Amino acid sequence: MNEPKFRYMKDLPSARLLGSGTAMCAGCGGLQALHGIYDILGEKTVFINAAGCMTLLSVYPFTPFRGSWLYTSMASAPAGAQGVRDGLDILLEKKRISTEEDLEVVVLTGDGAAYGMGLSSTSGAIERDLDFLYICYDNEGYGNTGQQFSGATPHGARTATSKGPRGFTGFKKDLFSIWAAHRPAYVATIAGAEPLDLANKIEKARNLKGPRLLIAIAPCPTGWDYRPEDSVDIGKLAVRTGIWPLKEYIDGKVVHTKIPHPRLPVEEYLKRQGRFAHLFTPAPDTALIAEIQARVDGYWKGVV
Amino acid sequence: MYRIRFHGRGGQGIKTASRILGTTLFMEGFEVQDGPRYGAERRGAPMFAYVRASMEPIQERGIIRLPDLVIVTDDSLIPIPAAGVLTGVAERTVLLINSDEEPGLWRERLALAGPILTLPAAAHAPHINTQLTSVLSTGAAANLIGVISRRTLEEAIRKELAPLGAGAVEVNLENGLKAFDLTVVLKGSVREGGKTQAASYDPPDWIDLPFEEAAISAPAIHATATSERVKTGVWRTMRPVIDYSLCNRCWWICSTFCADGVIRVDEEGYPRIDYEHCKGCMICVAQCPRHAISAIPEHGEDTGERQE
Numbered sequence: 001m002n003e004p005k006f007r008y009m010k011d012l013p014s015a016r017l018l019g020s021g022t023a024m025c026a027g028c029g030g031l032q033a034l035h036g037i038y039d040i041l042g043e044k045t046v047f048i049n050a051a052g053c054m055t056l057l058s059v060y061p062f063t064p065f066r067g068s069w070l071y072t073s074m075a076s077a078p079a080g081a082q083g084v085r086d087g088l089d090i091l092l093e094k095k096r097i098s099t100e101e102d103l104e105v106v107v108l109t110g111d112g113a114a115y116g117m118g119l120s121s122t123s124g125a126i127e128r129d130l131d132f133l134y135i136c137y138d139n140e141g142y143g144n145t146g147q148q149f150s151g152a153t154p155h156g157a158r159t160a161t162s163k164g165p166r167g168f169t170g171f172k173k174d175l176f177s178i179w180a181a182h183r184p185a186y187v188a189t190i191a192g193a194e195p196l197d198l199a200n201k202i203e204k205a206r207n208l209k210g211p212r213l214l215i216a217i218a219p220c221p222t223g224w225d226y227r228p229e230d231s232v233d234i235g236k237l238a239v240r241t242g243i244w245p246l247k248e249y250i251d252g253k254v255v256h257t258k259i260p261h262p263r264l265p266v267e268e269y270l271k272r273q274g275r276f277a278h279l280f281t282p283a284p285d286t287a288l289i290a291e292i293q294a295r296v297d298g299y300w301k302g303v304v
Numbered sequence: 305m306y307r308i309r310f311h312g313r314g315g316q317g318i319k320t321a322s323r324i325l326g327t328t329l330f331m332e333g334f335e336v337q338d339g340p341r342y343g344a345e346r347r348g349a350p351m352f353a354y355v356r357a358s359m360e361p362i363q364e365r366g367i368i369r370l371p372d373l374v375i376v377t378d379d380s381l382i383p384i385p386a387a388g389v390l391t392g393v394a395e396r397t398v399l400l401i402n403s404d405e406e407p408g409l410w411r412e413r414l415a416l417a418g419p420i421l422t423l424p425a426a427a428h429a430p431h432i433n434t435q436l437t438s439v440l441s442t443g444a445a446a447n448l449i450g451v452i453s454r455r456t457l458e459e460a461i462r463k464e465l466a467p468l469g470a471g472a473v474e475v476n477l478e479n480g481l482k483a484f485d486l487t488v489v490l491k492g493s494v495r496e497g498g499k500t501q502a503a504s505y506d507p508p509d510w511i512d513l514p515f516e517e518a519a520i521s522a523p524a525i526h527a528t529a530t531s532e533r534v535k536t537g538v539w540r541t542m543r544p545v546i547d548y549s550l551c552n553r554c555w556w557i558c559s560t561f562c563a564d565g566v567i568r569v570d571e572e573g574y575p576r577i578d579y580e581h582c583k584g585c586m587i588c589v590a591q592c593p594r595h596a597i598s599a600i601p602e603h604g605e606d607t608g609e610r611q612e
Contacts, residue, residue, distance in 0.1 A: 009556040016565040019529030020581035021536050024563070025346040027585035032563040043528070058525070066528035163467075195560045221585075222347055229586035232561045 004200040012199055013039040019064035023056040027228025029235055030054065030137030030218030033192030034108075037135060037216075040202045043067045045104045046084050050077035050118055052110030053144040054137065067103065075117040077107045078125035081132045104133060104206070111138040114215070115151030115173050126182040126211040133205060134213040139220035140172070147223035147275075151175075154243075155295070156288055158275045159223075165278060166288060175215055180249040185210035188248040188257075191217045193235025197246050197257055204248075217244045225274025237269040242296045245303070256303055263300065266293045305358035306334075306449060307368045307497050310438065311389045312377035313541070315347035317436030320464065321377070322353035324442050324480075327460040328452045329357035337362055348539035348583060350387035364500065371397055373448060373494045375441045379403040380603045382414070384538050394418065398448060398494045402441055419493060421448070423483060439476045443483030450492025457484055532581065536564070540584030542599045544577060550596035551575070558588040558597065 006012055018038040024031040030053065038045075043066035049055060051074045058069045072080040085105045091097045109118055114136035122134065141147040141159050149159040151173045162168035179187045185208045190198040198216070205212040219235045221228040238244035239258060243266060246258040267289060270276040279285045308325065312318040319340040326338030340353040354368045370392045379401050381387040393399065395418045401410060404424040411420050423444055439461070446452040461480050465473045555575040559567040563585055566578040577588070589597045 009560065010554075012556050012560055014555060014559060014569040016559070016568060017529075018565055019531040020564050020566045020578065021531040021534035022564070023346060023349075023534075023536075026348050026539060026563070026583035027587055028563050032561065032587075035563075035565040036560065057531070060523040061525055062531040062534055063525050064529055064531040069525075192563075193561075195556075227586075228347070228563075229590040231563060231585070232587050232591055 005203045006196055006199045009196055012036075012195055015039050017043060017066060019066075021062065022064050023059065024053065025220075025222050025228070027221045027231040028053075028218070029192055029220060029231045030110075030139060030216065032231065032235075033137060033190065033198065033216040033218060034135075036192060036195050036198050037202050038065075040199055041104060041106065041133075041206060044102075045106050046070065046088075048072060048077045048080040048084060048105065048107045050074050050107070050109035050113040051144075052113060052137075053139070054108055054110065055144070074109070074113045076121050077109050077113060077118055078121040078130065078132070078134065081105045081107045081134075082125060082128065082130055085131060105131070107132060107134040109134075109136055110143065110150075110218075111136060111140060111152035111175075112142045112150045114138070115175050119151075119178070122179070122213075123182060126179070126184045126213075129210055131209050132211060134211070136175070136213075136215045137218040138175075138215050139218040139223055141220075141223050143220050143223040147220075154292075156270075156276065156279060156292060157224075158278060166285075167275070167278060176247070176249070179213045180254065182211075183252070184213060184249075186212040186248065186250055188214045189217070189244065189246055190214055191235045191239055191244060191246065193219070193232045194239055194246060194258065201248060201257070204250075223275070225277075226272055230272060234269065234272055237264065237272065240264045241266050241269040242300050243269055245299065259300075259303070263296075266296055305356060305360075305362065305364070305497060305499070306373070306494070307371050308355040308357075308373045308375065308445065308449075308494075309368050309371040310353045310355075310375045310377065310441070311381055311387060312351065312353075312438055313347075313381070313539070314349045314351050316377050317438040318351060318353045318377065320436055321375075321438035321442045322355050324439070324457075324460050324464045325445055326355045326357070327464055328446055328456050329355065329449075331456045331460060332451055332453075334359060334451075335362050337364075341367065346539070348541065349536075350381050350384060350538060352388070358496075368392070369505070370394065370497060370500065372497045373398045373400065373445060375445055376401045376403075377438045377441050378541070379405070380541060382410075386535075386538060390414065390416075396495060396497075400441060400444060400448065402437070421487070421490065421493075423486075436476055439480045440483040443480035444487045445494075446480075447484045447487040447491050448494045450494065454481065454484055457481065535580050536583050537578075537580045540579075540582060541602050542584050542586060543579065543602050544582065544584070544586060544589050544597050545600055546575060546577065547596045547598065548574065550594050552594055552596075554593065557591055557593065561587050561591045563587060 018035040046068045140152045146160045148161040149168050153168045154172045156167045158167045188201045219231045240260045242263045247256045310318045322338045326336045330336045334357040337356040397418050399420045401422050403422045407420040446457045553573040555569040566581045567575045589599050
């Protein structure tokens with residue numbers, strides 16, 4: 001078994017390569033994950049950014065990146081990545097750039113693009129075995145426009161377009177499995193609140209070739225309705241309640257990288273967020289809470 | 305025409321406040337424009353909204369440059385140039401500030417000749433999700449304009465806040481009407497501004513650039529991490545302060561968890577907060593295992609540099 005590069009939190013980089021001064025909300029869980037990712041990927045990267053909250057990272061003439069950034073429509077970031085990768089490959093072939101000058105092509109999209117509009121172009125890119133990294137910051141809704149539901153919204157959550165007594169009546173898509181079913185080089189789930197796990201997965205993905213896709217849970221104070229200071233706690237609780245399984249797909253196998261022992265009740269996670277407040281007040285909706293718990297239990301039963 | 309500008313922070317309900325005030329004026333028979341200025345601003349960032357109301361058709365568009373009434377829901381915004389609170393404030397402009405400091409003090413501080421009113425009750429209004437900090441100023445503003453009845457204000461609050469639920473309507477109604485009643489002696493202090501002509505507008509402070517070739521004029525950025533030029537520290541209302549006598553230099557916690565990556569690590573391994581960019585999310589305060597970081601009000605007595 002390979003030794004992880006980062007064994008302890010203190011082994012993590014402290015460079016903070018991603019510039020501050022961005023327009024992301026105070027306490028943004030997606031930004032927290034991104035700066036951890038960027039510290040490891042470094043500046044020899046091109047970010048292909050689909051429309052979403054993180055479009056606002058680079059608003060001319062400001063950018064937090066130290067390398068290039070390209071903006072695409074919501075559905076077409078993987079197609080943009082194909083163009084950039086091809087361009088770099090041509091430059092390499094013509095010896096206009098050296099292999100040291102080559103760049104890692106990184107797609108950055110929210111869940112609206114990853115789980116919905118951009119799924120087709122992602123599928124195509126994996127099919128073509130595009131050598132790229134895909135990072136989805138998943139805040140479980142269209143956060144940039146006021147948190148309307150997306151294909152990533154969990155069952156029961158209140159959104160701007162799911163205001164009924166039972167919140168969102170649909171179910172969160174299993175994007176990890178959808179991606180893994182394409183048999184790409186690497187798929188993983190990560191959380192900014194679990195920086196060691198995140199760092200080792202990014203490090204692993206960085207050293208592979210082909211399509212490598214990661215989904216970062218992105219606790220969202222604005223869209224999930226909690227105080228910004230709780231972002232990390234909520235990310236940790238998503239992992240400890242088993243709602244957000246940390247896992248990776250590599251060499252045809254799915255491996256869980258952090259199995260919560262003991263697994264906390266889902267209420268611990270749900271009750272901290274305003275988007276689930278209707279499950280607790282005026283009277284607890286025990287049936288719906290039990291339903292959410294049963295689904296999480298069912299998942300883990302299949303794991304261990 | 306009445307020209308009213310609201311200044312507040314993202315999350316204080318400025319957009320809703322302007323909408324409530326716009327609705328009251330509409331219900332009183334005015335033609336109304338109201339809306340927030342949209343941009344990349346987020347919770348805590350300075351932002352503004354505006355209301356125009358006139359008995360005649362409104363031909364003006366865009367931001368309000370010469371306001372009759374300026375409402376400030378957060379007095380910490382006034383010294384921030386980027387917030388533009390005092391833009392176009394003339395002698396006839398009424399300034400309404402949510403502040404527990406005396407109007408006289410503000411007049412002296414800002415060297416303004418026009419009327420300044422303060423709403424002490426609003427300065428410390430708790431902001432919880434269903435209660436809008438800005439509803440107090442809306443209630444007061446409605447009275448200052450002088451053409452809005454208490455009953456209209458009540459109806460407008462009910463109408464605009466109905467989607468938030470009965471509880472939210474009640475608490476905001478109580479606060480909005482309380483502010484209306486408090487300002488009853490000042491009824492009608494705000495006077496309608498005259499007509500403006502496009503020709504009388506001062507040209508904005510823009511710079512003309514010659515038309516360049518695409519390679520030069522295309523919006524490409526040729527420097528790294530230029531976002532650091534944007535001082536997001538102005539978003540902050542609370543300041544995290546590290547007590548270095550308690551800090552045990554486990555920087556990998558506060559610095560790694562800082563969402564904006566603004567806690568740097570110095571040569572001795574101590575975390576250092578970059579206050580020019582810290583947005584005041586307080587994740588570091590919540591995560592510090594030794595409780596060595598505390599949150600203090602940005603504009604209070606105790607802003608001494610305890611960090612040094």
